[in-house]
Amino acid sequence: MITEPLPEHQWLQRLVGDWTYVTEWSFMPGERYTGIERVRSLGGLWVVAESEGSMPDGDPATMIMSLGVDPTTKRYVGTWIGSMMATLWVYDGELSADGNSLILAAEGPDMAVKGRTALYHDVIEFTNDDERLLRGRMQGEDGTWQEFMTVRYQRTK
Numbered sequence: 001m002i003t004e005p006l007p008e009h010q011w012l013q014r015l016v017g018d019w020t021y022v023t024e025w026s027f028m029p030g031e032r033y034t035g036i037e038r039v040r041s042l043g044g045l046w047v048v049a050e051s052e053g054s055m056p057d058g059d060p061a062t063m064i065m066s067l068g069v070d071p072t073t074k075r076y077v078g079t080w081i082g083s084m085m086a087t088l089w090v091y092d093g094e095l096s097a098d099g100n101s102l103i104l105a106a107e108g109p110d111m112a113v114k115g116r117t118a119l120y121h122d123v124i125e126f127t128n129d130d131e132r133l134l135r136g137r138m139q140g141e142d143g144t145w146q147e148f149m150t151v152r153y154q155r156t157k
Helices: 005-011
Strands: 017-025 031-044 047-055 061-067 076-082 089-093 099-110 118-129 131-139 145-155
Touching: 005 047, 005 061, 017 047, 076 099
Parallel strands: none
Antiparallel strands: 017 031, 017 145, 031 047, 047 061, 061 076, 076 089, 089 099, 099 118, 118 131, 131 145
């Protein structure tokens, strides 16, 4: 079963390359954590991002994200795993109306209440071809979205 890339796949190809990043957490104002990310394409259908950095406690962290497009629904799909947790995050997403941001929805452990799950958005936004942001936000009990993380990426290659 061979699938040809769809126009939606082109957006993902913008991610391909080598990046440095700086992470800021809302619950740790003024502290920044750095890392590197390498994003490669798999046949023009998928991108795989492999990141290495540090956690707030100083421990090293390794993360892997995969993103593609479901050819039937034309929605963005993917996964995220990290060495700091046992959760497999499964993404379902779409582009913003202006086409500059990819909004990825997932359900995972609630950061505030142990044993409960919450809804999350990872929003990938390009500020230009060589800079992008990833904003992590969680939906509160009242339905509002609270941003808890911002990652700023700079292309190195």
